[in-house]
Amino acid sequence: MKETVTDPLLFFLASILFGVCLQAIYDIIRGIRRVFYHKSVFLFIEDIGFGIFTAVMAFIFLCTYNDGELRGFFFLGIVIGMILYYQLCSKFLLRTVIHITEKLKKIIRQFEKVCLRPGIHIKRNLKWQLKKEKKQVTMALKKQIKRGGKSDNTKETK
Template sequence: MADLIYGEMELFVVCLLLGAFLAMMYDGIRIFRMCFRHKEFVVDMEDLIFWLFTAWMVFRTLFYYNRGTLRGYAFLGLFLGVLIYTLTLSRVFLFFAGKLVPIFRKGWNLAIRPIRYLKGKIRKTLKKMGAEVTMAWKSR
């Protein structure tokens, strides 16, 4: 009997930690979105991948610790883990990320500037070559 209760307590604590971990991962996605602009479709795909990963992690955990049996206390642990993380560490995490994102963006833009310059030059050259080919083709 004590082993059963110990196993249920262990599952509850693991679900609590898993909930906090998944919330932290979503904060990471939010920070990534702050760094780089996304189209709505890409945001939807990121969310879909995140939720598929979340479902896989939850059911994997339930199968490992409880042979796949759905228990209310496991979902309560997940919910409380997300809630506790969101009310405590998430704010600190996002605050510091908000301070670092502009610095990262400036560095990224500085690093990417030569690539953008070359891309513009190549595009201009190809466009010019395309116009010359078109003119040569029409003169036949």
Template structure:
């Protein structure tokens, strides 16, 4: 195969992997937005940061793979990689990530409950004693 063609195929594949990474990054961003539900102003800032990071990533990949030469096949590589990721892996990644985050959340809640239960028990005992003393003092005032 001609050296120029093999180089173009390699650049196309690198850009495809870049598109797959952009799809993964987009899913992480969507999950983040779904969990934290930012307000309107924060959404504008997050969107601007997201696109800035994506733009820097695309420029870096094109610069490292093709010395920043803009060719049609580089954009086609990014678009096809992003499309392949969205059609084949996005749903699975989001499901697994959300299930993992829910499991972590349940574990953290359970751990917090386990750790805080002796403190809550001590608080309830002390609160009952204090309420008993208050009732006794109020009874004697009458």
């Protein structure tokens, strides 16, 4: 197949768009991280997962648009796309993601209160009731031990 002058140019522009998309996805992850606390182990796992996702998507992109050929301007296009996105759109998308995620977090909290609060109340009452029953059983056993193992219903015969 004969390659025209516009083919590499279109591939370069597509790789810039690919870099923009990758940076936007990472900004979404960053926004979620700011609202929901993650331990460092989970941050590491998320970053590894994003790296694997990026590698797979880059491989698919290369196979689809460039017959699997790895060219330097592919990486240059990705870097340019990421930098352009970061300079022009990152703050806006990040604020939007944080705002939406905080709203979702509030909705989840309200849902938890409505659904879990009755369960918590029932749990407390059951715990209190079981504690009361345990105390009564313990007192009865102590009383039984003091009497020497004899119950109230048995009469001593001499």
